[in-house]
Amino acid sequence: MSKITFAIGGVHPDDAKLSRGCAIEVLPLPETLYVSMAQHLGAPAKPIVAVGDKVRTGQVIAEPGGFISAFVHSPASGTVKSISPRKDLAGNNVTHIEIAVEGDEWVDGVDLSNTLVTDIPDDRQFILDRIKACGVVGLGGATFPTHVKLNPAPGSKAECLILNGAECEPYLTSDFRIMLERTKEIIVGAALMQKVLGDVRTVIGIEENKPEAIEAMRKALAELPYKGIEVLPLKKKYPQGGEKQLIQAVMHREVASGGLPISVGAVVQNVATSLAVYEAVQKNKPLITNVLTVTGNCLPTERQHNYLFRIGMPLSYIISVAGGVPEGAAKLVSGGPMMGRAIANPDAATVKGSSSILYLSESSTRRGTESMCIRCGRCAQACPMGLEPFLLRRLYAAGDLAALEANAVQDCIECGCCLYSCPAYIPLLDHIRQAKVQVMGVIRARNAKK
Template sequence: MTRTTHQLWHFHGGLKLPGEKHQSTGTPIARTELPRQLVIPVHQHIGETGKVLVNIGDRVLKGQALTQPTAYVSAPVHAPTSGTVKDIAEYPAPHPSRLSTLCVVIEADGKDEWIQLESRADYKKMSPADLRNLVRHAGIVGLGGAAFPTSVKLNPGPGHQIKTLIINGAECEPYITCDDMLMRERADEVISGAEIISHALNTAHCLIAVENNKPEAIAALNTAISDAGVDYIDVVAIPTIYPTGGEKQLIKVLTNKEVPSDGLPADIGIVMQNVGTAAAIYRAVFHGQPLISRIVTVTGKGITQPQNMEVLIGTPMSALIEQACGYQENADRLIMGGPMMGFTMHCDSLPVTKGCNCLLVETADQHSDENNAMPCIRCGECARVCPVSLLPQQLYWHASSKNFDQVQDYNLFDCIECGCCAYVCPSHIPLVQYYRFAKTEIWNRERDQQKSDHARIRHDFRQARLDKEKREREERLRKKKDMLEKKKQAEAADKNETEEDPKKAAIAAALARVQDKKAKAADAPKNTDNLTAAQQKQVDEANKRRETE
């Protein structure tokens, strides 16, 4: 409750960017009109796709689950309003790949009729596992943009005691203000959400980090904390440096700890959640409402009236643009997310998804032409601003020459694609594009490698099985032969006993002597006798090879 002066640290590099935030913070969060039709992509998160529970023609209620998670890392989607399922098929969805994805199309009936909602204001009596389950079935994913299922993050696993919960209200990308407006208007929901997460994680300390360019949000949070009377949540104003809202960067700023490259924040006793996620958890727990809407910033020079609005998941983006009084004349780029990390979309008929924090419309003068790139002059500005301390110019060099082993030696996969390097590049090289290309290419190769490994293993198994069968067959044959042989010998012996003949006996004696001699010669030492274990092993291996060839 009392605001302690919290010591802060720095991460390497970063940029001071023009904020461009005031355009969209002038008006309160607007409500959007209920669209006639909603298109809800089944897969809106990181992880496995859920199983569709409804059929075409079904009537669904607002908040009714449309899918059911099929794996641990998965999240369901819910009907954002009541209506009828019109179609379940592939539709274009907002994704950098521009591929279509399975969607449930709901025609709204205008009644907006909720399912039976259950409040769990007594959540403190719930076990962490039950709370996680509630969050999981509410379809809550990280609302900062990554859309990772929240329930997974709430389970740090055995042996991980979470010391600090960090609520991320940094919102470091220019233009985006949905978290800022949420904190200003619904700070109490964020605080309640933080309390619930603290309970689920059994954490005694919580920090809410907000960039110091949002004084209104900081004030609102502090008021909400004193109103709620919680003493373990501190609001920390952090310097406005892009990308301080990145998970690992923010942890470094607040704790001076580095999350290991191949690890998770939980490994160093930290869990981080976005402010929007915290508010969504509050709604799920206190009101029983699943995640069916989110706040979206609609902004940019290409938008007539930039603002924030609460939008049902599945609403077509064009409806949001319309509500913001449409495009400006020279609008030429539609971006989901911010200018630094967002991706462009080819049309505005796509549905809003859980990860859609901002629709940014840029005008033609706001970005450079990618075709004007000059050669790299190795000025090193990119390395100076890289928040991960990579050498972007070396990564570029190796990525452009398709030297994929080298590019991994330079830790390509630690790149967070924040775009700082490309932003400062005097040669205007679209660096991030090269890194994405290299990553995709390496993933593809690994997949191919896995496939061929799989095929090789299968082939080896088959070969081994065939060899085994062959050996067994030979063994059986040999046994059979032996038996026959024995039988013959036994018969012959019987004959000998009956027909005594001195001549035959002499011949037999001579034969026995020869055989004896041969056996003695065979007993004499050979070069294969007295072998060391290693030599014996080599011989065995050679024999084995001979057999298999």
């Protein structure tokens, strides 16, 4: 039993990894793909193709729209049918490039073989350029452009690269499957990022409910020539895979409020990102695929899947390939049950960071009727940031923004532990999210004045 975990708060939901035994299957291409220009955190990408253009798989179709932005590549070969706003998962109108799929003709210069390339290029800049050119972004949830994260501002020095294989969200198994099936590629990706950061200590953190992944990683590490990479089994506790929590668990350091992980010498990358880095640098293969889990507690075992999807596939397409919405599903979620987003618009297209389609039954997802706070303190005990959700909610009701800021509402990582543990079903996170938006606005306005 690993005791290594973060120090404050956390909850222990049933991990429900129902699809852990399902090997990754490749989804067939649909007739039409809708490629969002907001695949990543930061500025949306700018389309560089025009309606009617013929594109090939892996061809650049949009370029970064700012410093924090990323290239977007065509997920298939075909014709650009339209470039127009379309509703994304959150319901926002985002420019999408619609591609009528005609085949899967890749651009030249991409190594499509399965041969493992283990030689690490000596040129740090070459690695970074490849990562940027291939549009790699963080696949752990935030989709922050990876080349920016791997290139810390002058004055800050990376001391530890943490590979996030915690996959602490219940149900999700996509990271688990790639850790089993693409083990060596992930390690080569880690070695590449290690090289970029200056041969730093590299730790692959994996929750101990995935012993097969820990085993596979250790075995592969022994067979590969890299130094300074270790596997660290972590205690199963949510949100173990939260960036700040993982840093606390691995390095015993805390990122100051408002600070970046690099301020304590940490760079955290998801294992899926590491795989994307491998494919980008060693194979020159742009990021147009990712693995997505189709799972849920109202889905029979034989209908659970881990799919390799192309970006731009509408969720509804994947749902229909997987046999439709199962009987008894009351809520569809994209992402994990703790932090994912309820699917209101199943026609939304998948993006680089899509991780799951989760069907939850009525009984497991229905919120109870809100009642009075009984001051049990469970929300405060559960909060991994050490906040007091009961207090924040009261301050928000009173409209006291100064007190909200003093009580660190802006540090909330929206992990959902407070509402998950509230016996009175008070929608704590709903209120805190609103409060956070307002307080962040005040902070930004104050900083702008300075």
